[in-house]
Structure formats: structure tokens, C-alpha cells
Amino acid sequence: MEYKEMTYKDAVNLAMTEEMRKDENVILFGEDVGLYGGAFGVSVGMFEEFGPERVKDTPISEAVIAGCAAGAAVTGLRPIAEIMFMDFTTIAMDALVNQAAKMRYMFGGKAQVPMVLRTPGGSGTGAAAQHSQSLEAWFCHVPGLKVVVPGTPADAKGLLKAAIRDNNPVVFVEQKTLYKEKGEVPMDDEFVIPLGKGEIKREGSDVTVISYGRMLPRVLEAADDLKKEGISVEVVDPRTLVPLDKEMIIDSVKKTGKLILVNEACKTGGFLGEISAMVSESEAFDYLDAPIVRLAGLDVPVPYNPELEAAIVPSVDQIRQAIVDVVTNKR
Amino acid sequence: MATEIIMPKAGMDMQEGQILQWLVAEGDSVEEGQVILEIMTDKVSMEVEAEVSGVLLKKVYDEGDTVPVITTIGYIGEAGEEIVETTPVVAAPAPQAALEAATSAPAVETPVITTTDANGKVRATPAARALAKEKGFALENIPGTGPLGRIHKQDVQGYREADALKVSPLAKAIAEDKGIDLTGKTGTGIGGKIMRQDVLDMAAPQTAAAAQTAAEEEAPNVVPMTPMRKIIAKRMTESFFTAPTFTLHTDIDVRQIKAFVAAIKEDVIEATGFKPSLNDMIVFATSRALMACPVINTSLTPEGDAVIYHQDAHIAIAVATEAGLLTPVIRNVNQKGLSAVVADTKDLATRAKSNKLLPDELSGSTFTISNLGMFGITGFNPIINQPNSAILGVSTIKEVPALEDGQWVNKEMMDISITIDHRVIDGADGAQFLKTLKELMENPYRLML
Numbered sequence: 001m002e003y004k005e006m007t008y009k010d011a012v013n014l015a016m017t018e019e020m021r022k023d024e025n026v027i028l029f030g031e032d033v034g035l036y037g038g039a040f041g042v043s044v045g046m047f048e049e050f051g052p053e054r055v056k057d058t059p060i061s062e063a064v065i066a067g068c069a070a071g072a073a074v075t076g077l078r079p080i081a082e083i084m085f086m087d088f089t090t091i092a093m094d095a096l097v098n099q100a101a102k103m104r105y106m107f108g109g110k111a112q113v114p115m116v117l118r119t120p121g122g123s124g125t126g127a128a129a130q131h132s133q134s135l136e137a138w139f140c141h142v143p144g145l146k147v148v149v150p151g152t153p154a155d156a157k158g159l160l161k162a163a164i165r166d167n168n169p170v171v172f173v174e175q176k177t178l179y180k181e182k183g184e185v186p187m188d189d190e191f192v193i194p195l196g197k198g199e200i201k202r203e204g205s206d207v208t209v210i211s212y213g214r215m216l217p218r219v220l221e222a223a224d225d226l227k228k229e230g231i232s233v234e235v236v237d238p239r240t241l242v243p244l245d246k247e248m249i250i251d252s253v254k255k256t257g258k259l260i261l262v263n264e265a266c267k268t269g270g271f272l273g274e275i276s277a278m279v280s281e282s283e284a285f286d287y288l289d290a291p292i293v294r295l296a297g298l299d300v301p302v303p304y305n306p307e308l309e310a311a312i313v314p315s316v317d318q319i320r321q322a323i324v325d326v327v328t329n330k331r
Numbered sequence: 332m333a334t335e336i337i338m339p340k341a342g343m344d345m346q347e348g349q350i351l352q353w354l355v356a357e358g359d360s361v362e363e364g365q366v367i368l369e370i371m372t373d374k375v376s377m378e379v380e381a382e383v384s385g386v387l388l389k390k391v392y393d394e395g396d397t398v399p400v401i402t403t404i405g406y407i408g409e410a411g412e413e414i415v416e417t418t419p420v421v422a423a424p425a426p427q428a429a430l431e432a433a434t435s436a437p438a439v440e441t442p443v444i445t446t447t448d449a450n451g452k453v454r455a456t457p458a459a460r461a462l463a464k465e466k467g468f469a470l471e472n473i474p475g476t477g478p479l480g481r482i483h484k485q486d487v488q489g490y491r492e493a494d495a496l497k498v499s500p501l502a503k504a505i506a507e508d509k510g511i512d513l514t515g516k517t518g519t520g521i522g523g524k525i526m527r528q529d530v531l532d533m534a535a536p537q538t539a540a541a542a543q544t545a546a547e548e549e550a551p552n553v554v555p556m557t558p559m560r561k562i563i564a565k566r567m568t569e570s571f572f573t574a575p576t577f578t579l580h581t582d583i584d585v586r587q588i589k590a591f592v593a594a595i596k597e598d599v600i601e602a603t604g605f606k607p608s609l610n611d612m613i614v615f616a617t618s619r620a621l622m623a624c625p626v627i628n629t630s631l632t633p634e635g636d637a638v639i640y641h642q643d644a645h646i647a648i649a650v651a652t653e654a655g656l657l658t659p660v661i662r663n664v665n666q667k668g669l670s671a672v673v674a675d676t677k678d679l680a681t682r683a684k685s686n687k688l689l690p691d692e693l694s695g696s697t698f699t700i701s702n703l704g705m706f707g708i709t710g711f712n713p714i715i716n717q718p719n720s721a722i723l724g725v726s727t728i729k730e731v732p733a734l735e736d737g738q739w740v741n742k743e744m745m746d747i748s749i750t751i752d753h754r755v756i757d758g759a760d761g762a763q764f765l766k767t768l769k770e771l772m773e774n775p776y777r778l779m780l
Contacts (some may be wrong), residue, residue: 267722286460286461287457287458287461289456289457289459289484289485290477290483293454329483329485330477330478
């Protein structure tokens with residue numbers, strides 16, 4: 001397979017472009033996605049290639065964006081709707097949660113809603129409390145929605161293509177601070193990563209660390225550091241939170257007996273708690289040899305002050321220390 | 332302060348010993364030099380004497396337990412004296428330098444003996460609980476090394492079974508065999524240790540109920556290997572798979588030598604108190620044949636690049652005992668007269684059967700003789716007793732008709748075989764040895780030469 005080094009952002013662009021070339025029903029719309037190329041430049045060049053009919057700017061109304069997406073999807077298109085900041089999905093909630101997520105079920109399968117709601121989450125850009133949240137847990141709580149959070153450029157491409165081809169509404173959470181991160185991306189236009197299939201990013205035996213999205217590179221850095229110290233860390237990236245690759249997680253915990261969960265979102269009510277509870281309920285319980293540890297964002301609005309903003313999410317040092325503590329039975 | 336009784340290290344090879352029998356009970360007075368227990372090493376049983384006079388305060392291990400050498404197995408002291416236990420010591424998990432470097436924790440936590448919390452619950456991880464249950468350990472007894480004494484899986488793994496199980500190995504084996512769950516059970520041994528009889532008592536009611544079905548599906552009787560059986564297995568496997576061997580057979584007409592034994596019988600009895608046997612003659616004749624064929628009386632060096640030619644013939648004789656095969660060694664047979672050989676052979680064989688041999692009497696052979704004639708075996712290929720280079724196999728005597736000077740006579744023929752290590756000995760050497768031995772046995776007067 002041919003690979004090319006590209007940014008996370010370009011991988012998202014490539015996935016959309018490939019799918020739009022393949023299927024004329026795939027369209028993209030959102031605030032400034034057209035001529036401007038998107039607030040983060042994700043859709044640069046697409047307006048030029050596909051024209052104003054298929055790459056559309058919308059009014060500044062997330063309710064309209066999500067409503068149009070649900071309506072277009074149920075009437076036969078495969079819309080990709082971009083919400084400029086994940087924080088703004090609050091405005092899109094009715095269309096997404098009460099309409100898109102419910103229709104296939106309520107019409108007995110006669111309607112389907114093949115839409116993707118793309119939106120960048122996370123802090124780290126100095127965008128303050130209303131433009132920095134990680135709200136994926138909300139969507140995971142709604143049956144009928146799928147939730148994807150890619151942590152690498154290759155995963156971003158493969159998962160977005162799967163999301164576009166899926167006949168259900170998919171919330172596709174991109175990571176603002178990862179947009180410029182580079183990685184090897186397969187150029188095959190049939191490179192599709194099935195939703196619900198996690199990946200073991202590092203094989204290890206002493207502890208399982210589950211992470212996704214922005215924290216994944218930090219976890220990998222800590223794991224690679226500690227490997228030199230003789231600690232073998234297994235890093236599991238579920239990649240999609242709904243559906244969740246429970247089997248991979250349970251098998252890994254059974255192997256290592258220890259579990260650390262890392263994400264950026266606030267700890268309270270977050271998805272890490274869901275994974276933790278799932279493991280405790282599973283056959284992996286008897287294999288647990290340490291308390292399950294969550295490293296998550298602090299339960300505060302994201303501060304504007306850059307020092308404070310950095311301090312509220314797990315750092316590489318904190319992750320490394322937590323791993324050492326758990327592996328040496330100190331926690 | 333109480334004096335420890337330790338599991339002695341009776342030989343260089345000895346790693347562990349089994350307690351066969353305590354000869355005194357807790358609370359009994361013992362005299363210095365009094366035999367207080369019997370132990371079993373790889374090959375032999377031994378008596379352990381009290382090193383001081385006093386009272387046997389405590390037996391740390393029970394009959395049937397196998398413990399490493401130099402382990403404290405009991406205490407002698409003043410009546411009523413407190414024992415300062417030197418065991419069990421559960422070592423703190425070895426802190427890897429790397430982990431220490433990576434952690435900012437100021438000091439390694441010392442192991443904390445777990446006590447139950449205010450609600451009487453033990454702090455332990457699910458994995459530790461599962462493992463403890465599987466092994467039949469009581470969590471309360473296991474020192475936890477985690478925060479607040481939490482027991483982790485590693486603590487359970489590091490816990491010594493002998494301390495934790497509170498079940499004697501024999502009782503455990505019986506329980507497994509009979510499918511009895513010992514979890515939560517206590518027995519009549521020290522500290523509630525479950526002993527063989529306890530398990531048999533537990534089994535009794537079930538046995539009656541299960542008798543009918545048991546008749547239909549008899550479970551296989553799985554018996555753990557004794558230390559001696561393990562050693563035999565190890566040595567035989569090593570010998571069989573390292574030495575390229577083959578076996579030569581011939582048969583010996585034993586009429587002359589039997590007549591010879593009959594002729595000297597009374598003299599030997601008078602000298603030794605024992606009746607000479609054909610086997611004694613074989614040992615005696617073999618020593619002479621070995622001197623005539625030095626390449627047979629050899630050992631390969633451990634490096635396998637040189638051959639040791641032994642000056643004297645130290646002949647091991649294979650003795651079947653209830654516990655297994657023993658090979659006591661008769662030393663310097665080549666220098667001994669027949670009476671001495673008879674006396675030594677009888678002495679060693681008798682003590683072998685009653686398990687009273689000393690470790691030194693079981694090692695240092697240069698050649699081995701295995702005799703299965705008493706079982707009517709007509710021929711066999713023995714396995715070399717390393718580091719010997721060869722072993723002699725002696726079979727039964729068969730009467731065969733033969734023509735001698737035109738007359739039909741009964742010859743009494745005995746098969747003897749020699750298995751040789753071809754790394755050291757060639758076929759012609761082995762054949763020459765058998766020929767020499769055959770001529771000596773068939774013409775006993777030559778033994779005088």
C-alpha cells in the first residue's frame with residue numbers, strides 16, 4: 001500500500017475528497033467551509049473541485065446545519081455537516097438527538113440517516129471556555145448515534161470514510177491540536193477502518209492504558225519513554241467510542257491486570273467512567289490487580305490563561321507517573 | 332532464645348528435603364543428640380538430631396512437607412518461651428532500578444502485614460483474591476505490599492505455599508484426587524492445618540454416597556513423585572538422551588561357578604555370617620574383569636573431551652526398594668577378597684531396603700551391575716548409570732540341553748549384557764570385556780590368579 005506523510009487535517013480533507021469523487025450524493029456544508037476552506041482550513045480546495053452545490057456555506061446557525069443534514073440524509077443524500085467548534089453542538093442537539101438519532105428506529109428501518117457531523121473538540125489553542133470543550137460523552141449517551149474520535153492522521157482518514165459510508169448518524173470528533181500533527185496515511189482510496197474496531201497502538205504486558213484523541217500521542221510518548229525503563233505498556237485506542245471495541249479492551253485488561261484511562265474531557269460523567277464500569281462488569285474483573293485509574297481533564301471551565309489551560313489536562317509527566325505508580329502497586 | 336531446627340543440607344546436590352516423621356511432639360523434652368525427626372533427601376532417609384537440650388516448642392512444618400535446605404523447620408527452647416520467628420519472611424518485590432529512577436517516590440514501602448479493616452474485610456485486588464482462592468490461601472495471612480497493606484496478585488504469588496495452605500501436601504493431593512474443596516476448612520494439625528486423616532474423614536461420607544458411581548468411573552490415581560523418583564527420572568533421562576549406547580549379550584554357563592559357590596559356602600558363612608550368592612560371584616568376577624579391561628572402568632569428563640580411567644573398581648549394585656531404585660556402591664572391589672565383597676554387598680543391600688544409606692554410599696561408582704534374574708528375566712538392555720561408561724545386566728539362569736562329548740547334558744545358561752557408551756568404548760572393547768567375564772565365570776579357578 002502506498003503511504004504519504006500528511007497532517008491530520010489533510011487526511012480529513014483527503015477522506016472527504018475521495019468519497020465525494022466516488023459518490024455524488026456526498027456533500028459538505030457548514031460555516032465557512034466553502035471559499036474560505038473552513039475555520040481550521042480542513043476543506044481547503046474542495047469548493048474549487050466540487051463547486052458551490054456540493055460544498056456549501058451555511059448561515060451561522062448550528063440548528064440549521066444539523067437540521068439540514070438530518071433532512072438531506074433521510075431524503076437520500078449523504079451529507080457531511082461541519083460544526084465549527086464542538087461547543088456549538090449544543091445548538092444542534094435537537095436535530096441530532098431527537099431527530100437524526102431516532103428516525104431509523106421510529107420508522108421501523110424504512111428511513112435511514114446517513115449523515116456525518118464533523119466537529120473539532122478540545123483545548124490547547126487559547127480559545128477559552130466556550131471554544132475548547134470535549135463533549136463526546138453527551139453523544140455516547142444517545143442510542144442511535146455513533147461517536148468516533150480519531151487520534152492519528154491515518155485513523156482520521158480511514159474512520160471518516162467509514163463514517164460517510166455508514167447509514168447511521170455519526171458524530172466525528174476531530175482534534176484541534178492534532179490538525180497539524182503529521183503521520184503516514186495510506187493513499188488507497190479503499191482504505192476504510194470499520195467503526196467499532198479499536199487498535200492496540202503498542203503491545204505491552206504490565207499495564208493497559210486506554211486513550212483516544214488528543215491524549216493518545218501523550219500516552220504513546222509516555223509508553224515509549226517507559227519502555228526504555230523496562231515497563232511494558234499496552235496502549236489501546238478504541239478509536240470509536242460508540243460502538244466500543246469491548247472485546248479488545250477486556251482481553252487487554254485480562255492480559256495486564258491493570259488499567260489506566262486517559263482522555264481530555266472532564267472526569268465527571270465522562271466516557272472513561274463508562275469504560276471503567278464496563279471492565280468492572282466484565283470477566284476482566286477477576287484479573288484486575290490494581291484500582292482502575294482515570295486521568296482526565298479537571299472539572300472546570302477551560303481557562304483562557306495558557307498556563308492554566310495546559311494545567312487542566314493530563315501531561316506526559318503525569319501519565320508517566322501514573323503508569324509507574326500503578327505498575328509498582330503504589331496507587 | 333529458642334534454637335532453630337533446620338532442614339540439613341546433606342549433600343552437594345541436595346536442594347530440599349521431605350519431613351518423613353517427627354519423633355517428638357510439641358512440648359516434649361529433648362536431649363542434645365536425641366533423634367527428633369527423620370527426613371528424606373533425594374536418595375536416602377536421614378535422622379536429624381537435636382543440637383541442644385530443651386523443649387520442642389514448635390514444628391513449623393509437618394510430616395510430608397517438602398522444604399528447601401537450611402529452612403527452619405522447628406524450634407527448641409525453654410518451656411513456655413516465646414518464639415522469635417525467623418520465618419516466614421516475604422521479601423519485598425525487588426525494586427527495579429529503572430522503576431526507582433522513573434518514580435519520584437522517596438522510599439520503597441516496606442511490606443505491611445495486612446490486618447483486616449474496621450469492618451473485618453481484607454484489602455485485596457480482585458486478581459489477588461482470585462489467585463488466593465485458587466491456591467486455597469487465606470487472605471488474612473498474606474502480607475500485602477500495596478497502599479494500606481493492599482494485597483496484590485504478586486503478593487499471593489510470592490507467598491509460600493507451605494505457610495499459607497495449611498494443608499499438608501499429601502492431604503492436598505488426596506483432596507484433589509477425591510475432588511474435595513478444602514476452601515474454608517480447617518484440620519487437626521498445627522494452626523488448623525489440614526492433614527491426611529482430616530481429608531479422609533471429609534471424604535468418608537461422600538465416599539459412601541458416591542460408591543456406586545465411583546465403581547463405574549474410577550478416577551485415575553495421580554501420585555506426586557517423591558524427590559527420589561524425580562531424581563531417578565532426571566538421571567535416567569539425561570543418561571538415555573546424552574549417551575549413544577548399544578548393548579551386547581552373551582550367555583554364561585554357570586555350572587562351574589555354582590559348584591564353586593557351594594564349595595566355599597560354609598567358609599564364607601563362617602567368615603561373614605552371610606551366605607555367598609551367585610550375585611556376589613558376579614560382582615567379584617566383574618571387578619577382576621574390569622581390571623583386565625580398563626577402558627570399561629571409565630568416565631567421560633563433564634566437558635566430554637577426556638576419559639577418566641579409574642584405578643579401582645567401585646561397583647554400584649542396583650537395588651529395588653519400595654521407594655524406588657537405589658544404587659549403593661561397593662568400594663575397591665578389585666582389592667577385596669570374596670568374603671569382604673559378600674559382607675559389603677549384604678550390608679548395603681539390607682540398608683538400602685530399609686532406607687538407611689548415607690549419601691556418600693550412593694555416589695562415586697565406576698561401574699554398575701543390575702540383576703533382574705530373580706524375576707525370571709531372560710535378557711535386557713540396561714541404561715547406564717552416569718557417569719559410568721557401561722553397565723552390566725544380569726538375567727536368569729535357563730537350563731538348556733547340550734551335547735557334550737556325545738552325551739546330552741543340562742547346561743545352565745545365564746544371559747549377561749553390557750550397555751556401553753560408544754563415546755568412550757567401542758564394540759570390540761565391550762565384547763572383549765564380556766568374553767573375559769564369561770571365561771572367569773565359567774572357569775572360577777582363574778579368579779585366583
